[in-house]
Amino acid sequence: MADTMQAAVWYGKKDIRIETVPVPPPPKPGWVQIKVDWCGICGSDLHEYLAGPIFIPMEPHPLTGCHGKVILGHEFSGVVVATGDGVNNVKVGDKVAPDACQHCGECQPCREGRYNVCEKLAFTGLMTDGAFARLVNVPSELCVIVPPGVSQEDAAVMEPLATGFKAVRMAGSILGLNIVILGAGTIGLGTLMAAKAAGAGQLIVVEQAAARIEKAKAAGADVIINSKEQDPIAVVKELTGGHGADVSFECIGNKLTGPLAVDVIRNTGTAIIVGIFEEPSPFNFFSLSGTDKRVYGSLAYTVEDFKGLAALMAKGAISAAPLITGKIELKDLVEKGFLELINNKDQNIKILVRP
Numbered sequence: 001m002a003d004t005m006q007a008a009v010w011y012g013k014k015d016i017r018i019e020t021v022p023v024p025p026p027p028k029p030g031w032v033q034i035k036v037d038w039c040g041i042c043g044s045d046l047h048e049y050l051a052g053p054i055f056i057p058m059e060p061h062p063l064t065g066c067h068g069k070v071i072l073g074h075e076f077s078g079v080v081v082a083t084g085d086g087v088n089n090v091k092v093g094d095k096v097a098p099d100a101c102q103h104c105g106e107c108q109p110c111r112e113g114r115y116n117v118c119e120k121l122a123f124t125g126l127m128t129d130g131a132f133a134r135l136v137n138v139p140s141e142l143c144v145i146v147p148p149g150v151s152q153e154d155a156a157v158m159e160p161l162a163t164g165f166k167a168v169r170m171a172g173s174i175l176g177l178n179i180v181i182l183g184a185g186t187i188g189l190g191t192l193m194a195a196k197a198a199g200a201g202q203l204i205v206v207e208q209a210a211a212r213i214e215k216a217k218a219a220g221a222d223v224i225i226n227s228k229e230q231d232p233i234a235v236v237k238e239l240t241g242g243h244g245a246d247v248s249f250e251c252i253g254n255k256l257t258g259p260l261a262v263d264v265i266r267n268t269g270t271a272i273i274v275g276i277f278e279e280p281s282p283f284n285f286f287s288l289s290g291t292d293k294r295v296y297g298s299l300a301y302t303v304e305d306f307k308g309l310a311a312l313m314a315k316g317a318i319s320a321a322p323l324i325t326g327k328i329e330l331k332d333l334v335e336k337g338f339l340e341l342i343n344n345k346d347q348n349i350k351i352l353v354r355p
């Protein structure tokens, strides 16, 4: 049975099966095959389980052709076990953490180096087979070598951390500034750590769940506003001399916290929207035209963000370990992974799976 492996295959809503599948073929030119060490469960995986298909294509995907079912898993670390022709950035035996943004290389965003918003973006593990399996093939250009001193467990969390790193990079210099981060889930905590590493002044986190409030404290928040008990706009004003924050990061994706990201910043300030929203928000655009405030969207990252993040992790400025709240085997993915995250949302940040 050397040519098969166990994998977590999405077939439909509430239908993820751990089953025997063929191993991937030898990697194409420019691609590598990776033996997966750890793969984290993402909120988007949960959404596909509970309400999918959301990102999973039902028609052949324009870049990958994938549709109808897919091996999930995009937050992973592993070891290169085979390389296709022309691969020279990594070699067999290298420990790597791959960026999940497979892209066309031809559209305008790709040509600007912003392939995270490629017009044909194909996320590994959603729009083509992913890493809840022993082996996965990905383009070599997406692979970053895990620096010495960073464990393969921590390296599996580089993917979500890179999303926070990129959001902070979009804000420009935040040296000494007042920053508000809405939400202390994986993305909010990653943004918090990146903002701290980037020299933020006052770091204010807005969160409601007790376990996440503790995580935010440990990750370097200066002030935490529990929005169940306090009005975040009033408290942020009080903490910033009556003006509002310089920069906010929305890392929740709730219809109320989207507009809140604009309301907590001062005139001419910047709000960066990172959350994945399911519902539209009521929003008065005069809160922009009357204030010169700016709003940017930020999706994912590129491999350059992975490289910058790797450098910060190597010297301990960002640590993934506090985010890891569980480790499980592939066979337990649904019961001890998905259902645990759904039923005990507040107790968990990141559960890693060993395929």
Ligand SMILES: [Zn+2]
Pocket (backbone or CB within 6 Å): 042, 043, 044, 074, 075, 160
């Ligand atoms: Zn994810």
Ligand SMILES: [Zn+2]
Pocket (backbone or CB within 6 Å): 103, 104, 105, 106, 107, 108, 109, 110, 115, 117, 118, 119, 120, 121
């Ligand atoms: Zn493109």
